[in-house]
Amino acid sequence: MRYLIAETNWDMMTLAQELVTNGTLLTRTDRPEDLEHFARIGQVDLILLAAGQLGRDGVTIDSLRAANPRAPIALVARNTTSEQMATWIMAGADTVIDPRTDHEETLARLQAVARRAHGLGRPVLQYGPLRVDLMHRRAHIGDVRLKLTPKVYELLEFIALRPGRLVTRESLLTHIYGLENEPDPRVFDVYMCNLRSQLAASGGAVDIETARGSGFRFVADDIPDAAIAA
Incomplete structure (x- = not known):
C-alpha cells in the first residue's frame, strides 16, 4: 500500500522512517499545503498528518476528503483529551494515533484503517489457492x-x-x-x-x-x- 504523509515535525519524520523500514510505500512532503494536490493526483491508500496541522495552510479534513474520497485520514497527536479525539473523529478522521504507541501496534492500526477502505477486515487476500499476506x-x-x-x-x-x-x-x-x-x-x-x-x-x-x-x-x-x- 502507499501512504501520503506530511513530515512536519519529528514525530511525523520518525513515523515515516518506521513505515519505510516496514516496506510501506510513501509519498512524502514537508509542505502541508501540498497534501490536497498529492491526494488528488496520487494513488494513495491512507493520508497521514499531524493533528496540529489542521486549520493551517488551508489544510482541513474536509478538503483532504474532497481531494480523495476513498483514502482514510489518520491524525497523529500527543496528549489528546477525549473531547479533542471525539471532535476529530466527528469531523471525519478515521483514527488518531499517539506517536508514543508501540511500533508494531501503530503499523497494524494504520494498515487496518487502510485495508478496511478496500472492504477487508483481515490482512489477508485469498483467491482460490493464492494467498496475499x-x-x-x-x-x-x-x-x-x-x-x-x-x-x-x-x-x-x-x-x-x-x-x-x-x-x-x-x-x-x-x-x-x-x-x-x-x-x-x-x-x-x-x-x-x-x-x-x-x-x-x-x-x-x-x-x-x-x-x-x-x-x-x-x-x-x-x-x-x-x-x-x-
Whole structure:
C-alpha cells in the first residue's frame, strides 16, 4: 500500500522512517499545503498528518476528503483529551494515533484503517489457492511462497486489491513509483511477465488479463460480485 504523509515535525519524520523500514510505500512532503494536490493526483491508500496541522495552510479534513474520497485520514497527536479525539473523529478522521504507541501496534492500526477502505477486515487476500499476506508483504500459492521482488509484490498487491476491475498502466506505475521518475516501459513489462509466470502455478485459478490499450484486470474463479462493483 502507499501512504501520503506530511513530515512536519519529528514525530511525523520518525513515523515515516518506521513505515519505510516496514516496506510501506510513501509519498512524502514537508509542505502541508501540498497534501490536497498529492491526494488528488496520487494513488494513495491512507493520508497521514499531524493533528496540529489542521486549520493551517488551508489544510482541513474536509478538503483532504474532497481531494480523495476513498483514502482514510489518520491524525497523529500527543496528549489528546477525549473531547479533542471525539471532535476529530466527528469531523471525519478515521483514527488518531499517539506517536508514543508501540511500533508494531501503530503499523497494524494504520494498515487496518487502510485495508478496511478496500472492504477487508483481515490482512489477508485469498483467491482460490493464492494467498496475499498484506502485513508481511508476501504471497503463496498453496504452501509455496512466491519469489517476488518488492516491486513485483507491490504490483500484485495493488491489482489484487481491485479484483475484476480495470486497472490502467498509469495507475499501476503511479502507485509503485509515486511521483518519482518511472522506469523504462520495458522494465514494467518484465515485472508483469514475472508475476504472470508465478501465478501460472495456480492452474488458471488466478490470472491477470490484458485489456489492450486500456490496462489490466485481476481475475479469479471466486471474486464476489460486490468486489467487482466497488
